[in-house]
Amino acid sequence: MKILRGLLVVILIIGLVMVRKYETQLFYDPILAFFKGDFHHAAFPEIQLGKHLLSISSRYALNALITLGIIQLIFNDAKILKFSLLILLIFFIPFISLYTYFINIEFKEVFTAGFYVRRFLLQPIMLLILVPAIWFYKKQKEA
Numbered sequence: 001m002k003i004l005r006g007l008l009v010v011i012l013i014i015g016l017v018m019v020r021k022y023e024t025q026l027f028y029d030p031i032l033a034f035f036k037g038d039f040h041h042a043a044f045p046e047i048q049l050g051k052h053l054l055s056i057s058s059r060y061a062l063n064a065l066i067t068l069g070i071i072q073l074i075f076n077d078a079k080i081l082k083f084s085l086l087i088l089l090i091f092f093i094p095f096i097s098l099y100t101y102f103i104n105i106e107f108k109e110v111f112t113a114g115f116y117v118r119r120f121l122l123q124p125i126m127l128l129i130l131v132p133a134i135w136f137y138k139k140q141k142e143a
Contacts, residue, residue: 005073005074005076008069008073009070009073009074012066012069012070012073013070015066016063016066016124016127019059019062019063019066020123023059023122026059027055027056027058027059028048028051028052028054028055029052029055029056030045030046030047030052031045031047031052031103031118033045035115035118044106044107047103049100049103052103053096053099053100056096056099056118056121056122057092057096059121059122060092060096060121060122063122063123063124063127064085064088064092064126066124066127067084067088067124067126067127067130068081068084068085068088070127070131071084071127071130071131071134074131074135075134075138080134084126084130084134087126087130088126091120091126092121095117095120095121096121098113098117099114099117099118099121102114102117102118
């Protein structure tokens with residue numbers, strides 16, 4: 001059973017990689033090219049705000065679902081899964097709000113902050129935070 005769960009975790013991690021690999025085909029993101037270039041001197045791209053925020057939110061949700069799947073497979077605990085879901089939701093609300101603000105001001109004077117808020121929303125960073133934190137918590141609880 002552990003081998004099957006380990007294999008499923010690997011498959012879900014590959015899923016995260018595939019989300020990243022096919023990001024341009026799956027999601028509307030005109031800011032992607034902006035940040036890949038010399039964004040300090042480039043013109044801010046035209047953005048359909050609603051479509052863009054829906055796309056960013058969809059990607060966050062997809063990454064969150066995969067993250068929750070990995071957490072469930074590793075820890076197999078409903079309370080931990082609910083806690084992780086709550087943390088993902090709690091972090092999403094202020095970060096999507098900040099990101100919307102940064103888009104509205106076209107990242108002027110806040111390139112670095114805007115870049116990292118965007119990165120938090122697009123990448124499965126919470127997976128890298130939650131799994132070690134939960135593992136450490138469980139080890140402390142057992143001791």
